[in-house]
Amino acid sequence: MTARDFDTIVIGTGPGGEGAAMKLAKAGQRLAVVEAHGAVGGGCTHWGTIPSKALRHSIQLLADYRRNPLFQHTQHQVDIEFPDLLRAADGVINDQVRTRYRYYRRNRVDVIFGRAHFIEPNLIEVRRPGGLTEELRAKHFAIATGSRPYHPPDIDFDHPRIRDSDSVLALQHTPRSLTIYGAGVIGCEYASILGALDVKVNLVNTRDRLLSFLDDEITDALSYHLRQQGVVIRHNETYDRVETDEEGVVLHCKSGKKFKTDVLLWANGRTGNTQDMGLEDIGLTPNARGQLDVNASYQTALPHIYAVGDVVGPPALASASYDQGRFVGAHIADGACDWSLIEEFPTGIYTVPEISSIGRTERELTASHIPYEVAQADFKSIARAQITGHTVGMLKLLFHRETLEILGIHCFGEQAAEIVHIGQAIMSQQGEANNLRYFTETTFNYPTMAEAYRVAALNGLNRLF
Structure with missing residues (x-):
């Protein structure tokens, strides 16, 4: 078998792989991308960000409809189940796949479907469905294979009542009750999504508060609104075992607590997709969570093999993964990169209501002895929020x-x-350009949610003495 030769091979077509591929294609490299799934886009498009956010949007529309007094006389005519809402996401996924495949075709990138397996440091075998194989050789590789939900070996994820964040999207009914184990971003998002569907939700957290990397006031607000939706939150719990029967599934915790519901959603941790790639045979050993160690340039222990995105661990955000991919593409094409990735990037959490933040929290500033003040605007006082009803x-x-x-x-x-991006742009400025007074001296469209910056800035300046 004669191997086809390329300058670079990118393994995976999620955000990290796409970012690397587009940068390398623009640099004129002969390029191939290898995708194990039957369509481009990666887990972000097919099982993660896109379907879950489309699902959230549909549920938000339903909640707005039910809340709007104009439609009170027709509310009883609307009976929407979980699968109906999921089908609304299918069109978005198909549009995303078509758009991304067009990018590859337009930039003359070879898209090869199959599983990549390293034979030598510069040679991979692509194993296609049906047993066909093809060998590909390249000077450089970028591994962007993403991650999957972590599965403890003692839990039967083949049981229809036990789901992870991928398989929950295949539910064919709206469960009456659900226990979510793990209160990270994914757990909190699904708690608020399903809580909005009037599902009885238990959110079991292994830590002492929700999303502890966020500002305390924000997580307190999230906890309050989840409880307002009927979500039961239990902190500092660790699972002992999971028991299933015909009537439901029981999560047994080491504290002695038991949670019996129709479905268990396991949302505690993720594992890098590095299995069965032959990495160990060429001297690359993933850690216990299947992740690859990289240096500041995203090079592995073999400098010609790079890794980006979820497969290298945090922050595991689609936005950051795409930027990492572009960085690697520039580094491969030029041998170096004259720009660096930003250290602070926004976090978007699509609960109901959603959360976004960038920069330091009050807790961090207090610990660092930095004299700070708070500027705040409540949405209930913003005209645009009053118009839309999202106060x-x-x-x-x-x-x-x-x-x-x-x-x-x-x-x-x-x-x-x-909204967070407006402030992010000012925060990124150097010296005196990063100044709260920008928001008091700028004219914002009215009525808009952006006006909250002016209201908050005036509030903050009034706190000074």
């Missing part, structure tokens, strides 16, 4: 008392993940 939430700016430098932005409420 729950707030914009919170943390700024230096003396220089007025913006140190952190924390937003809870409708459009939080969009």
Whole structure:
């Protein structure tokens, strides 16, 4: 068998792989991407970000409809089940796949479907469905194979009542009750999504508070609104075993607590997709969570093999993975990269309401003895929020008392993940350009949610003495 030769081979077509491929294609490299799934886009498109956020959007529309007094006389005519809402995401997924495949075709990138297995450090075998194989050789490789939900070996994930964040999207009914084990981003998102469908939800957290990397005031608000939806939150719990029968599934915790519901959603941890790739045979050994160690340039122990995205661990965000891929593409094409990835990037959490933040929290600033003040705007006072009916939430700016430098932005409420970018742009400025007064001296469209920055900035300046 004669191997086909390329300059670079990218393994995986999620955000990290796509970012690397597009950068390398623009640099004129002869390039191939290998995708194990039957369509491009990776887990982000098919099982993660896109379907879960489309599902959330559909449920938000349903909640808005039920809340709107204009439609009170027709609400009893609407009976929507979980699978109906999932089908609404199919069109988005198909559009994303077509768009991404067009990118590859337009840039003359060979897309090869099959599983990549390293035979030598510069040679892989692609194992196609049906047993066909093909050998590909390259000077460089970028591994962007993503991650999958972590499965403890003592839990039967083949049982129809036990789901992870991938397989929950295949539910064919709306469960009456659900226990979510793991209260990270995925667990909190699904708790709020299913809580909005009037499912009885238990959210079992292994830590002492939700999403402890966020500002305490934001997580307190999230906890309050989850409980308002009927979600039962239990902190500092560790599972002991899982028991299933015909009537339901029981999560037994080491504290002695038991949670019996129709379905168990396991949302505790993820594992890098590095299995059966022959990495150990060429000197690359993933860690216990299937992740690869990389240096500051995303090179593995073999410098010609790079790794990006979820397969290298945190932050495991689609946005950050794409930027890592572009960085690697530039590094491979030029032998170096004259730009660096930003250290602070926004976090978007699509609960109901959604959360977004960038920069430091009050807890971190206090621990660092930095003199800061809080500027805050409640959405209930913003005209646009009153018009749309989304008055729950707030914009919170943390700024230096003396220089007025913006140190952190924390937003809870409708459009939080969009709103945060305005503040991010000002935070990224150097010196005096990063100043709270920008928001008081700028004219915002009215009525908009962006106006919250002006309201918050005035609030913050009034706190100074």
